[in-house]
Amino acid sequence: MSERFLAFCEQCRKQVSVSLVETLEEYDFNGMTYAYPVKRGVCPECGGVATPNSVLDENQRSFTDAVRAVNGIVGQSVVESVPEQYSIGKRPLSRLLGWGEHTYSRFLDGDVPSVDYSKTIERIARSPLAFLLRLYGGRGELSGVAFRKSRDATLQVLRDCGAKIERAAAYIIARTGSASPLALQKELYYADGLCLSYDGAPLFPDRCEAWVYGPVFPRLWEDVELKGIGEESLFGGEVSDALVGTFSGKELEVLDAVIVHVARFSPYVLRDLTHKERPWVDARAGVGDGVPSHNEITIESMAQFFKGLWEDYHMERPGDIDRYMRASVLGE
Numbered sequence: 001m002s003e004r005f006l007a008f009c010e011q012c013r014k015q016v017s018v019s020l021v022e023t024l025e026e027y028d029f030n031g032m033t034y035a036y037p038v039k040r041g042v043c044p045e046c047g048g049v050a051t052p053n054s055v056l057d058e059n060q061r062s063f064t065d066a067v068r069a070v071n072g073i074v075g076q077s078v079v080e081s082v083p084e085q086y087s088i089g090k091r092p093l094s095r096l097l098g099w100g101e102h103t104y105s106r107f108l109d110g111d112v113p114s115v116d117y118s119k120t121i122e123r124i125a126r127s128p129l130a131f132l133l134r135l136y137g138g139r140g141e142l143s144g145v146a147f148r149k150s151r152d153a154t155l156q157v158l159r160d161c162g163a164k165i166e167r168a169a170a171y172i173i174a175r176t177g178s179a180s181p182l183a184l185q186k187e188l189y190y191a192d193g194l195c196l197s198y199d200g201a202p203l204f205p206d207r208c209e210a211w212v213y214g215p216v217f218p219r220l221w222e223d224v225e226l227k228g229i230g231e232e233s234l235f236g237g238e239v240s241d242a243l244v245g246t247f248s249g250k251e252l253e254v255l256d257a258v259i260v261h262v263a264r265f266s267p268y269v270l271r272d273l274t275h276k277e278r279p280w281v282d283a284r285a286g287v288g289d290g291v292p293s294h295n296e297i298t299i300e301s302m303a304q305f306f307k308g309l310w311e312d313y314h315m316e317r318p319g320d321i322d323r324y325m326r327a328s329v330l331g332e
């Protein structure tokens, strides 16, 4: 369905109700070609071009965003979306990101962020989990009221449109009180695999790769960048409470089993364990020790491995993963 707009037609010398037609324009500048969508109004009486002023502004922004994108600069609409979707003022947001108090305001006013600033803005715009971790880590920068308002808005975004892997990660962080990226990646791996064998489908659709330190879901690594998360960023029960209803009964059983029986072991124990398991070993066939690889750990290899665990350890429920963990880690 196309919206209709009023515009002044120069040929007909009057206001007409136009329909909009979208085309892709190309603009060559300094050896670069910028492609960007533009909209034009078409006069229903003479067929001439009559584009409403608001649409002309939009076209200008579309061009600017295309130039910014080619140069690794975040689009202006993304800059504007962040304070809005996470219900946070531009000054507290700026402080939360560790920037000068007025930096974010300047970007909103049209100053062009550097590539580094752009990466941060894009990351938090795309990932409610990344923003939530920043919010908890910097809660001292906000009043209690402002913190809770932004926290509730962010949890709403995470619940309604966050990727499932982010919801699962936030739930695990809140329940384990740990945000060790190494451990979290392994916990998500076991949760994904257990869901596959217990529920017939993986917990989330994200690609898993066989990295040097075990199975890794790169999406979580790139978007959330857990590397710098300290104890002060950790979530409380309000986060797990907000997310619990977004999982099915079987998924919760799996997540709780992982939290109790897998997360009790140190990140390095979990790394060593996955290094003995077929999915990681097979995906790294021909790759030397310590050599980076982006080889995929396929759903099929995970399904086969976890099905085997289920049979070998006479598992009836996800919590029976305890038998495997005890036998392979503690030698019981």
Ligand SMILES: [Zn+2]
Residues within 6 Å of the ligand: 009, 010, 011, 012, 016, 043, 044, 045, 046, 047, 048
């Ligand atoms: Zn006309």
